[in-house]
Structures are given as C-alpha cells and as structure tokens.
Amino acid sequence: MVEATIKREIESPALNSGAFSVGDRRRITLKSAEEINCAMELYADMVRRICFVHLKNRYDTEDVFQNVYMKYMLYEGTFESREHERAWFARVTINACTDWLRNFSRRKWVPLEILDEEKETLDDTSAEILETVLKLPEKYRNVIYLYYYEGYSAVEIAGILGRKENTIYTWLARAKDLLRKNLGGEWV
Amino acid sequence: MNQIRESLENIQASEELKQNTLQYLYKQQPGRRKPRVRFASAYAMVTACLFLLVGIGGYFVYRKPVSYISVDVNPSIELHINRFGRVVSTEAYNDDGRDVIEQVPLKNISYMQAIDKLLKDESYSKYLHEDSMLVFTVISDRPDEIVEELNDSELLQSYGALTYTSDSSCMHEAHQHEMSFGKYRTYLELLEYDEDVTIEDCHRMTMGELRDRIETCSHEGQTDDRKENHHGHNGNSHGNGHKCDD
Numbered sequence: 001m002v003e004a005t006i007k008r009e010i011e012s013p014a015l016n017s018g019a020f021s022v023g024d025r026r027r028i029t030l031k032s033a034e035e036i037n038c039a040m041e042l043y044a045d046m047v048r049r050i051c052f053v054h055l056k057n058r059y060d061t062e063d064v065f066q067n068v069y070m071k072y073m074l075y076e077g078t079f080e081s082r083e084h085e086r087a088w089f090a091r092v093t094i095n096a097c098t099d100w101l102r103n104f105s106r107r108k109w110v111p112l113e114i115l116d117e118e119k120e121t122l123d124d125t126s127a128e129i130l131e132t133v134l135k136l137p138e139k140y141r142n143v144i145y146l147y148y149y150e151g152y153s154a155v156e157i158a159g160i161l162g163r164k165e166n167t168i169y170t171w172l173a174r175a176k177d178l179l180r181k182n183l184g185g186e187w188v
Numbered sequence: 189m190n191q192i193r194e195s196l197e198n199i200q201a202s203e204e205l206k207q208n209t210l211q212y213l214y215k216q217q218p219g220r221r222k223p224r225v226r227f228a229s230a231y232a233m234v235t236a237c238l239f240l241l242v243g244i245g246g247y248f249v250y251r252k253p254v255s256y257i258s259v260d261v262n263p264s265i266e267l268h269i270n271r272f273g274r275v276v277s278t279e280a281y282n283d284d285g286r287d288v289i290e291q292v293p294l295k296n297i298s299y300m301q302a303i304d305k306l307l308k309d310e311s312y313s314k315y316l317h318e319d320s321m322l323v324f325t326v327i328s329d330r331p332d333e334i335v336e337e338l339n340d341s342e343l344l345q346s347y348g349a350l351t352y353t354s355d356s357s358c359m360h361e362a363h364q365h366e367m368s369f370g371k372y373r374t375y376l377e378l379l380e381y382d383e384d385v386t387i388e389d390c391h392r393m394t395m396g397e398l399r400d401r402i403e404t405c406s407h408e409g410q411t412d413d414r415k416e417n418h419h420g421h422n423g424n425s426h427g428n429g430h431k432c433d434d
Contacts, residue, residue: 036213044201052199065205066212073213118199126195133192148192179192 031073039072042082043089049149050090053134053141054097058117064096071096090150091160094142101138132182140175147172251276255328256359257299257338258370259306261315262394263288266368267299269328275302281368282391288312300337307343321396322349325370327359367391374398381405 031039047068051061071092079085115122115131122130133144142161146152154172158165253268253276263284268277275294280286291311294302303324306312316322324344326334331353338344338351354373362372365387375390378398382405390398 030217033214036210040206040210044206045199048201048205049196049199052196062205062208065201066209069209069213070216073217121198121200122195125191126198129191129195130199133195144192145196148190149196 031075036069036073039085039089040069043086046086046150047089047093050093050145051097052114052118053145054094054138055100055114057114060100061114064093064100067096068093086150087152087156087160090146090152094161098138129183132179135182136175136178139171140178143168143171144175144179250274253277255299255326255330255334256369257303257334258323258325258327258354258368258373259303260323260325260368260370260374260395261312261320262396263312263315264368264371265289265306266370267294267302269299273298275299279368281366281371284315285368299334300341303338303341304343307347316347319396320394321399322347323352323370323374323395323399324349325352325354325368325373327354327356327369371395371398374402378402378405381408 044065047065048061051064055061055064068089072089075088079088115127115134118130119127133141136144143157146157146160147154152160154168155165157163157172158168161168250270250272252270254271255269257267257269259265259267262282264281265285265288266279266281267275268279270276274296275298276296278289278294280289288306288309288311292306292309294306297305307316307322322344324335324338326338328334335351335353338349344351352370352373354369358373358376359369362369365372367375367387367390371390374395375385375387375398378385378390378401381402385401393401
C-alpha cells in the first residue's frame with residue numbers, strides 16, 4: 001500500500017538555484033552515494049517517463065531530472081518501503097514538472113518535439129499512442145501514466161497527487177474517453 | 189500489458205542522463221564544493237595579503253632614505269633621499285634653514301629638482317651673495333654618482349658650489365651637536381688648522397666665514413695638503429673629507 005500521506009515537497013531555493021547556501025550545508029544530511037546510485041537504477045526510467053509526458057524536450061527533462069535527484073539527495077525523511085520511495089519519486093517528479101511549466105515561457109509545450117527526439121526508439125503505433133497521450137490535459141496525463149504504466153490504483157494516485165479519490169476516478173474516466181475517442185475502442 | 193504501457197516502455201533514462209545527473213549531484217555536494225570555496229577564499233586572502241605586503245613594503249622602501257645631501261650656506265639643510273633618488277624628508281639645523289624649508293616644499297621630487305628649486309627660491313637665494321659659500325656634502329653608497337651629477341649642474345657651477353663626501357658616523361656626530369653633517373665636516377677641517385675653534389663658534393659662523401677661516405689658517409704656515417679631500421668647481425682635489433672619531 002502506497003503511503004497516501006506524501007506531502008508536496010517544499011521547494012528549496014537551493015534546489016531551484018542548483019546551489020547550496022551555508023545555512024543549507026549546516027542543516028542537510030545528504031544521501032550516500034550508494035543510496036543515490038540505487039535510486040538511480042530503480043527510479044530513473046520512471047522519472048524520465050513522467051518528464052516525458054510533461055516536458056517539451058530533453059533539455060528540460062535533464063534539468064528536472066537533476067532537480068528530482070537533487071531533492072532526493074537532500075531529503076531528510078525516511079522511506080518505509082521501496083513502494084513508499086517509488087511513490088515519493090513519482091510525486092516529486094510530477095511537482096517538479098508542474099513547477100517547471102509554471103514558467104510562462106515554458107508553457108509553449110509542443111508534444112511532437114519530444115516525440116521527435118524519441119522517434120528512433122518508437123514504432124509507429126507507439127508514437128501514435130504517445131502522441132495522443134501527450135495531447136491530453138496535464139491532469140489526465142498524470143493519472144493515465146500512474147494508472148496504466150505504474151499500475152497504481154485510484155486510491156494510490158489520489159495519495160500521490162493529493163486529490164480526492166473521486167476526483168481521480170473522474171479524471172481517469174474522462175481520460176479514457178478521450179483516448180478511446182482518438183485511438184479507437186481497442187487500444188486498451 | 190496494455191498498449192500505453194508498451195509504448196512508454198520505450199521511454200527510458202539514457203545512461204548519459206544518469207551519468208550527467210550523478211556528476212551534477214557529485215559536484216553539488218557541499219563536501220565537494222567546500223574545498224573549492226575554501227581554496228578560493230584562501231587564494232583571495234593570500235593575494236590580498238601579498239598586495240598588502242607589497243604595498244606596505246613598497247611604502248617603507250620609498251620612505252627609507254639611503255642617501256643624504258647637506259646643503260650649507262648659512263642655512264643648513266639636509267635632504268634625505270630614497271633609493272629612487274627622491275627627497276623623502278628634509279631637516280634644517282639652524283633658524284635660517286628652518287625658515288627656508290617652511291617656505292619651499294622639497295619632498296617627493298628628485299634631489300636635483302629639489303636643489304634647483306631651493307636655489308631659485310627667493311627665500312634661499314638671498315643668502316647666495318658674493319661672499320657666501322655654497323657647499324654640498326654627500327653621504328651615500330653611491331657618492332661619486334651624486335657628486336658627479338652635482339658638479340655637472342650649471343646652476344651649481346654658477347654659484348661656485350663646492351662638493352664633498354662624508355660618512356654616516358660623521359653625520360651621527362654632527363647631529364649630536366645639532367649641526368648638519370656638511371657644516372660639521374667643515375668644522376672638522378678647520379679643527380685641523382685651528383685647535384682652539386669650538387663647535388659653538390661654528391654654530392655662529394656661516395660657511396663662507398668658515399671657509400675664510402680655513403683659508404687664513406692654511407696660509408699661516410699650515411700644510412697645504414688639507415685641501416686634498418676637496419673636489420669642487422674651483423678645481424681642488426677631492427677625498428672623503430675628514431674622518432670622524434668613533
């Protein structure tokens with residue numbers, strides 16, 4: 001059971017700027033290199049995919065990707081389980097992407113751009129499906145990804161996104177309708 | 189596995205992205221940044237200290253006199269010269285001299301400029317008349333160079349100035365008697381001809397009067413080789429002046 005009480009991570013100026021202040025240095029307890037390497041192996045693909053469904057290109061992806069792992073390195077809490085840690089990564093990555101897109105200049109999101117960057121790894125069907133997913137509103141993209149790829153339940157997604165379960169159910173239903181409409185009834 | 193999952197399976201974090209991130213995290217670690225900051229701070233401090241030391245050292249080098257020229261007529265003035273040939277301080281040893289240096293700023297210019305300025309100033313030139321005697325006495329680790337420069341000066345030649353050299357022990361004795369070392373050297377020269385002359389007598393006499401006294405004494409049967417330490421524009425021989433007592 002994923003911990004449903006994961007709170008939204010508070011953005012640290014040090015993280016945004018990519019630098020530590022003297023005060024930060026005194027407070028923080030860093031994750032060890034071993035922990036970071038382990039987290040890289042376990043969650044890098046998930047972080048990358050969440051970035052993929054949110055961000056415009058690989059440059060943005062790399063920035064957010066690094067910020068997520070920076071937050072992990074500085075995170076002082078403890079994880080009760082791998083699932084808890086995985087949910088933490090999902091939540092932090094979604095928030096990082098959302099914050100990244102708050103910058104107005106980055107709002108000009110072009111899904112085809114990031115698809116073009118991945119075209120060598122995608123066949124036509126996959127490219128078509130992902131293009132359709134990427135055209136969904138942001139909130140639907142999140143639930144579709146967490147539900148269909150990560151396999152989280154609506155309750156778990158509610159915990160990760162900090163929304164009511166009913167809201168997640170509604171979003172899931174609407175997202176499925178949009179996908180069905182665009183991809184046809186046999187897509188799932 | 190649904191189609192969305194299958195499609196997203198192709199999206200993976202590349203090794204390049206992982207390695208770039210790990211390197212980024214490695215660089216951001218305070219433990220890694222700290223030495224750089226410390227080193228930068230230490231480097232800045234060392235550089236600042238170096239500049240400070242060079243600045244202070246340079247100041248003291250500039251301020252330290254290494255050569256001295258005593259200019260005596262009746263005003264007795266000493267010019268203290270640094271290794272760059274600049275006057276860094278002046279000292280007067282009688283009232284006339286004090287009046288002059290109060291009116292003529294001589295510091296931070298070359299000693300030849302200072303002498304030129306001094307001789308041309310009205311407060312000093314009034315002492316340069318027909319009966320006066322202008323005497324320059326040099327103490328330096330390069331006395332010949334300074335003496336030669338003085339002798340080459342047309343202005344000094346026009347006043348018939350005499351040039352001598354002396355030494356620091358002589359200067360020390362002179363200052364103990366509150367007298368310029370140039371005038372004191374002349375007093376010692378006179379003392380060789382006239383054992384009765386006192387330092388108080390010399391205090392009251394101008395350089396012209398002292399020179400007349402020496403000339404008189406020397407013509408009164410004294411030996412003539414006393415001038416051998418003298419080298420001026422009047423063609424006399426020169427030497428190191430008269431030795432002071434230890």
